[in-house]
Amino acid sequence: MTQVRKKPVYQDIFGLPMNISFSPECVRGTIQYKPRDDDIFIVTFPKCGTTWTQHIVHNILSKGEPFESFEDFQIRSPFMEMLGPKTAEVMPRPRAIKTHLPFHLNPYSPKAKYIYVARNPKDCCVSFYHHTKMFPEYQFTDGSFDDFFEVFMNGENDWGDYFDHLLSWYEHRLDSNVLFITYEEMKADTRAAILKIASFLDQTYKDLLESDEKLIDKILYQTSSDYMRKHLNEQMENFYCNPVFHRNETPEGIKYINEYFKNQKIEMPNEMKFVRKAAVGDWKNYFSAAQSKLMMERFKEKTRGTDIANLWPDMFTDVTGN
Numbered sequence: 333m334t335q336v337r338k339k340p341v342y343q344d345i346f347g348l349p350m351n352i353s354f355s356p357e358c359v360r361g362t363i364q365y366k367p368r369d370d371d372i373f374i375v376t377f378p379k380c381g382t383t384w385t386q387h388i389v390h391n392i393l394s395k396g397e398p399f400e401s402f403e404d405f406q407i408r409s410p411f412m413e414m415l416g417p418k419t420a421e422v423m424p425r426p427r428a429i430k431t432h433l434p435f436h437l438n439p440y441s442p443k444a445k446y447i448y449v450a451r452n453p454k455d456c457c458v459s460f461y462h463h464t465k466m467f468p469e470y471q472f473t474d475g476s477f478d479d480f481f482e483v484f485m486n487g488e489n490d491w492g493d494y495f496d497h498l499l500s501w502y503e504h505r506l507d508s509n510v511l512f513i514t515y516e517e518m519k520a521d522t523r524a525a526i527l528k529i530a531s532f533l534d535q536t537y538k539d540l541l542e543s544d545e546k547l548i549d550k551i552l553y554q555t556s557s558d559y560m561r562k563h564l565n566e567q568m569e570n571f572y573c574n575p576v577f578h579r580n581e582t583p584e585g586i587k588y589i590n591e592y593f594k595n596q597k598i599e600m601p602n603e604m605k606f607v608r609k610a611a612v613g614d615w616k617n618y619f620s621a622a623q624s625k626l627m628m629e630r631f632k633e634k635t636r637g638t639d640i641a642n643l644w645p646d647m648f649t650d651v652t653g654n
C-alpha cells in the first residue's frame with residue numbers, strides 16, 4: 333500500500349505556492365512595485381541566508397548599528413511580499429528590501445541593486461522543513477522530513493521550485509547591478525563576504541571597513557549566528573508569540589496575517605527558533621542515501637548545460653561522503 337504523505341497548506345498567488353496567511357494584495361503589490369534608483373534588494377529562495385544578509389547589509393549601511401527590535405528590523409529591511417510595498421515608502425534610506433521572488437516576478441530596474449544569495453539545495457530543504465514545522469499556519473507541525481522532502485522535490489513549497497528560482501537569477505549573475513553570492517562562500521570567509529557586499533553597495537563602505545578594523549569586527553560579531561541566535565530569536569519570539577503581533581498600527585500585510593490567524597483560529601507558536609544550526613552540511617543528518625541520490629539526479633537534470641554545479645563542488649557526494 334502506498335503511504336499517504338502529510339502536506340503543508342499553501343495558497344496559490346501568481347502561480348506560486350505561498351504561505352496561506354500572506355495577503356495576496358501585498359504579493360501582487362510587490363510584483364508591481366516600481367523600484368527607486370536607490371533600492372537595494374536582498375533576494376533569495378527561502379532559507380538560503382536572507383536574514384543573515386539583511387543583518388550584514390544593515391550593519392554596513394548603519395556603520396555597525398544592530399536592529400533594535402523585530403519591528404525595527406521589519407521597518408528598516410522590509411520583507412515586501414509579507415508586509416506590502418508601502419513599507420518601501422516609509423523605510424529609512426539607504427536600506428535593503430527582502431524578497432523571495434524569481435527574477436521574472438521580482439521588481440526590476442537597471443539602477444536598483446540586487447544581492448542574490450544561493451544555498452546548496454540539500455541544506456535549503458532541511459532548513460525549509462524546520463521552518464514549515466515551526467509556523468502553525470502551514471498545519472504541518474507534526475510533519476516528517478520525508479513528507480517535506482517530497483513537497484520540496486515537487487516544487488510545492490512556498491515560492492515554488494528551488495531550481496527554477498536559482499536558474500532565473502543565475503542567468504543574471506554577471507549583471508553589473510547583481511551580486512550573486514552563496515551561503516557557503518559567506519560561511520567559509522565571512523569577513524571577505526562582508527567586504528564583497530560592502531564594495532557592491534558602494535566602494536566607500538568597503539574603504540571604511542578596511543580602514544576601521546574595530547568596525548568590521550563589530551559587524552562580524554553582530555551578524556554571527558551566535559549573536560543572532562540569541563538576539564533575533566528572542567526578538568522574533570516577542571513579536572510572534574505574544575500579543576504585540578496583534579497591534580493595530582502595523583503594516584497592512586501584518587494586519588492581514590493577524591486577521592487570518594484570528595478568523596482561522598490559528599494558535600500562536602510557543603517558540604521561535606529561527607536562527608537554527610546555521611551550518612553547512614546539516615543535510616547529512618536528514619537525507620537518506622536514496623533521497624540524496626534523487627536530489628543529485630534532479631540537480632543534474634535541472635542544471636544541464638550550465639556550470640552551476642561549480643558553486644557546490646561537494647553537491648554530488650552522498651550521505652557517506654562518496
Ligand SMILES: Nc1ncnc2c1ncn2[C@@H]1O[C@H](COP(=O)(O)OS(=O)(=O)O)[C@@H](OP(=O)(O)O)[C@H]1O
Nearest residue numbers: 378379380381382383384459556557607608609610
Ligand atoms: N548569522 C547567521 N549565520 C549563518 N546562518 C544563519 C545566520 N542567521 C540565520 N542563519 C541561517 O539561515 C537559515 C534561514 O534562512 P533565511 O534567513 O533565508 O530564512 S527565510 O527565508 O528568511 O525564512 C537558517 O538555516 P538553518 O540553520 O540551516 O535552518 C538559519 O539558521
